[in-house]
Amino acid sequence: MNRAPLIFLGIFFAIAFSWTGIVLTNHLGYAKLQPVFNEDEGKAFPQRLPGEAIRGKEVYRDLGCVYCHTQQVRHAGYGVDLERGWGERGSVARDYIHEKRVYLGTMRTGPDLRNVGARFAGEGGRDWHIQHFYDAQITSKGSIMPNYRFLFETRPIVGEPSPKAVQSKLPPQYQPPAGHEIVLTQRGEDLIAYLLALKDGPLGPDETSRLYVPKEEPKKEASQPEAAK
Amino acid sequence: MSATLTASLNPASSPDVAQRAELSAIDASTKAPALYFLGSSVLWLIVGTVFALIASFKMHSPTFLGDIEWLTFGRARTLHLNAVIYGWSVNASFAVALWLMARLSRAELRHAGLLLIAAIFWNVGVTVGMVGIAIGHSTSIEWLEFPAYATPILFFAYAFVGAWAVATFRFGRSKHIYVSQWYLLAALFWFPSLYGVAQVMLVFEPTRGTVQALVNWWFAHNVLGLWFTPIGLAAIYYFLPKVLGKPINSYYLSVLGFWSLAIFYNWAGVHHLIGGPVPVWVQTAGIAASFMMVVPVIVTGLNQHLTLVGSASALKYSPTLRFIVFGGVNYTLTSLAGSLMSMRSWAEITHFTHYTVGHAHHGMYAFFTMVMFGSIYYILPRILLKEWPSAKLISLHFWATAIGITIYVVGLSLGGILQGIATNMTHGPDASIIPYLSNADVKGIIEITLPYLQVRSYSGVLITIGHLAFAVNFVWMLVQPRPVGATAPTLFRPAPDLEAAR
Amino acid sequence: MPEWFLYFVALPMAMLIVASAVYGLYWASKKGQLQDLEEGAKVIFDDEEPIGRPTDQTLHQTKPAPKSGPRF
Numbered sequence: 001m002n003r004a005p006l007i008f009l010g011i012f013f014a015i016a017f018s019w020t021g022i023v024l025t026n027h028l029g030y031a032k033l034q035p036v037f038n039e040d041e042g043k044a045f046p047q048r049l050p051g052e053a054i055r056g057k058e059v060y061r062d063l064g065c066v067y068c069h070t071q072q073v074r075h076a077g078y079g080v081d082l083e084r085g086w087g088e089r090g091s092v093a094r095d096y097i098h099e100k101r102v103y104l105g106t107m108r109t110g111p112d113l114r115n116v117g118a119r120f121a122g123e124g125g126r127d128w129h130i131q132h133f134y135d136a137q138i139t140s141k142g143s144i145m146p147n148y149r150f151l152f153e154t155r156p157i158v159g160e161p162s163p164k165a166v167q168s169k170l171p172p173q174y175q176p177p178a179g180h181e182i183v184l185t186q187r188g189e190d191l192i193a194y195l196l197a198l199k200d201g202p203l204g205p206d207e208t209s210r211l212y213v214p215k216e217e218p219k220k221e222a223s224q225p226e227a228a229k
Numbered sequence: 230m231s232a233t234l235t236a237s238l239n240p241a242s243s244p245d246v247a248q249r250a251e252l253s254a255i256d257a258s259t260k261a262p263a264l265y266f267l268g269s270s271v272l273w274l275i276v277g278t279v280f281a282l283i284a285s286f287k288m289h290s291p292t293f294l295g296d297i298e299w300l301t302f303g304r305a306r307t308l309h310l311n312a313v314i315y316g317w318s319v320n321a322s323f324a325v326a327l328w329l330m331a332r333l334s335r336a337e338l339r340h341a342g343l344l345l346i347a348a349i350f351w352n353v354g355v356t357v358g359m360v361g362i363a364i365g366h367s368t369s370i371e372w373l374e375f376p377a378y379a380t381p382i383l384f385f386a387y388a389f390v391g392a393w394a395v396a397t398f399r400f401g402r403s404k405h406i407y408v409s410q411w412y413l414l415a416a417l418f419w420f421p422s423l424y425g426v427a428q429v430m431l432v433f434e435p436t437r438g439t440v441q442a443l444v445n446w447w448f449a450h451n452v453l454g455l456w457f458t459p460i461g462l463a464a465i466y467y468f469l470p471k472v473l474g475k476p477i478n479s480y481y482l483s484v485l486g487f488w489s490l491a492i493f494y495n496w497a498g499v500h501h502l503i504g505g506p507v508p509v510w511v512q513t514a515g516i517a518a519s520f521m522m523v524v525p526v527i528v529t530g531l532n533q534h535l536t537l538v539g540s541a542s543a544l545k546y547s548p549t550l551r552f553i554v555f556g557g558v559n560y561t562l563t564s565l566a567g568s569l570m571s572m573r574s575w576a577e578i579t580h581f582t583h584y585t586v587g588h589a590h591h592g593m594y595a596f597f598t599m600v601m602f603g604s605i606y607y608i609l610p611r612i613l614l615k616e617w618p619s620a621k622l623i624s625l626h627f628w629a630t631a632i633g634i635t636i637y638v639v640g641l642s643l644g645g646i647l648q649g650i651a652t653n654m655t656h657g658p659d660a661s662i663i664p665y666l667s668n669a670d671v672k673g674i675i676e677i678t679l680p681y682l683q684v685r686s687y688s689g690v691l692i693t694i695g696h697l698a699f700a701v702n703f704v705w706m707l708v709q710p711r712p713v714g715a716t717a718p719t720l721f722r723p724a725p726d727l728e729a730a731r
Numbered sequence: 732m733p734e735w736f737l738y739f740v741a742l743p744m745a746m747l748i749v750a751s752a753v754y755g756l757y758w759a760s761k762k763g764q765l766q767d768l769e770e771g772a773k774v775i776f777d778d779e780e781p782i783g784r785p786t787d788q789t790l791h792q793t794k795p796a797p798k799s800g801p802r803f
Binding site: 004008010011012015018019021022023027029031033060061063064066067070074080084090092093094095096100101102103105106108109136140143144145146148149150 | 406426455506514654
């Protein structure tokens with residue numbers, strides 16, 4: 001009895017079905033996702049990353065940060081991402097449409113980084129990252145995040161000390177030998193630029209990030225302020 | 230074609246002699262490629278184990294080898310995964326699949342020398358990919374980290390293997406298609422489909438936004454379910470009855486198991502994205518499919534159990550059976566755990582934690598790798614016509630890996646659950662229930678998980694010991710001289726003095 | 732994902748697929764493709780390695796196994 005054609009048909013059918021359902025329909029469905037202009041900010045969101053940050057994302061990729069950090073905030077009512085301050089709202093599909101590569105991640109050995117640019121911003125944020133990459137123990141005692149000292153260069157001072165030297169930001173025990181200075185490599189600069197730029201913008205007008213909350217829950221919350229009145 | 234071959238091989242008129250000549254001719258025809266694939270798989274197993282240990286130690290002692298860029302955690306972990314998946318597991322599954330296919334189709338592997346090209350290309354591809362990751366070209370897409378320049382080589386090699394296996398099936402003399410062949414044929418077709426689509430839609434021409442995540446998990450979960458699982462099950466469905474000398478309990482159940490796996494597993498991968506920024510309906514479909522996976526799993530587990538019942542004493546004598554039964558039991562356990570993990574409320578805790586890592590090893594190691602070990606213990610003597618040199622080393626291999634992986638899975642699952650609870654208990658009414666887990670900040674969560682990460686390293690050491698025992702036995706077997714006059718696998722005791730399993 | 736998609740595209744599609752699967756099964760059974768399934772279980776045995784003969788005693792080889800009790 002030759003069942004081979006029947007078996008083959010079934011085998012083909014099984015995978016074609018899931019590909020159509022999971023991949024193709026969504027691939028088509030996503031075509032309608034567009035940036036949304038926000039009146040308050042005067043900009044369209046999501047925003048594109050600046051060039052330096054895009055290069056930084058390559059560093060993020062090549063060092064495998066994704067194996068310890070996610071870039072997706074779970075919605076209110078599912079997990080406590082918002083309470084932990086990892087974002088002001090859950091992430092939605094539109095947030096990612098400009099990204100050539102999406103690093104959602106599946107592991108949270110460290111905190112979610114989707115909005116790390118909001119937590120560490122400006123010059124202070126940059127200094128924090130410098131310390132953290134040089135030795136995570138400086139900023140976070142007991143951390144198991146590895147050091148990334150190869151993103152720095154310790155070099156002899158030739159002529160004038162570089163204005164970009166960073167050793168002044170590091171505690172005493174990390175100071176280089178006399179006549180040397182520590183500078184960030186270009187990759188280090190880029191990576192920090194990326195982290196400083198990581199931040200989701202406001203939601204679109206008819207968008208909700210509360211996708212997973214049971215229907216009645218919004219009502220409950222809506223009634224709370226009334227009860228307080 | 231095949232008729233002349235057979236005729237030349239069995240000049241004797243006695244059907245008994247003819248049969249013997251047939252089986253050993255088939256085994257012999259697979260020798261060159263199978264040996265090459267197995268040899269390289271063992272090599273990659275050791276390489277992968279070394280990276281595993283490095284990554285595991287780094288996780289709780291981040292300064293260990295801390296300043297070497299190419300060994301930074303993100304790369305060491307990736308090197309480990311790719312070495313054990315594409316190096317060890319795929320190489321081993323190629324050997325096992327080709328050998329099984331030849332035996333089940335009752336056809337010699339023809340022009341097997343050409344398959345060596347495939348074997349060489351596959352291993353060159355894996356090496357190129359590994360070096361690429363080490364120097365920073367990883368894609369950071371889970372399970373697809375090999376840089377784009379490595380994949381065409383792999384694809385080329387795969388095309389050979391797939392074509393050969395299918396041709397062997399096509400030219401086979403067997404009238405029936407045994408259930409193992411169903412699984413093999415399906416796997417051979419599914420893998421290139423998955424890999425091709427994933428490469429195109431993720432690496433070469435990435436799709437838009439989080440569709441990438443959907444493609445990623447459609448691939449990564451399916452490569453487990455539609456490549457490794459079918460090959461592992463094909464091996465179990467062959468070796469379990471073969472070693473025991475009694476047919477599988479219910480052939481009907483095995484067929485049912487096959488089709489339900491084909492339908493449901495395909496959809497299950499999306500459960501890796503529960504709560505993520507992808508459409509809810511796909512997540513729901515993924516959850517439903519994951520739940521339906523209970524059907525093939527229970528069916529398969531039951532069938533294996535019913536086959537083994539009454540013959541369990543054979544576990545004492547047969548290394549193949551030990552590994553395969555260990556693997557089979559863990560297939561059931563890990564799949565049921567997987568279905569559970571897809572529940573939204575359970576995923577809320579365990580998602581993003583070490584629990585997932587434990588689960589991945591439960592499937593890839595406690596099930597698949599153990600089954601491959603068992604298969605190799607059966608296949609190698611039959612293509613080399615000599616017996617394993619040391620039963621003690623086999624025993625050491627079994628106990629070290631079995632105990633090691635059990636500690637690993639139990640430890641990480643526990644650690645992951647605690648990590649998940651601690652992460653989810655910031656404040657509020659839950660917080661007071663388990664004071665030790667509540668209100669933990671990031672540092673507190675690390676403190677809670679640290680002991681389990683250390684346990685993982687210790688179990689890793691145990692597993693490494695097992696692998697070394699295996700590798701030593703393997704090499705020893707290759708170099709040990711063949712007993713004089715061995716032309717057929719006669720060195721296997723024909724009439725065992727243990728009670729014949731019925 | 733709009734709700735209409737669920738009712739007017741996804742659901743009919745799923746029903747169609749289930750229906751075609753059911754039809755496939757019906758066709759297969761009518762053509763006798765599902766007969767003597769249980770026979771399939773025996774194809775891996777032959778005269779050389781018949782039913783009733785275990786084929787792997789590696790651990791038994793180096794040292795004769797005691798008749799009872801575990802060895803390891």
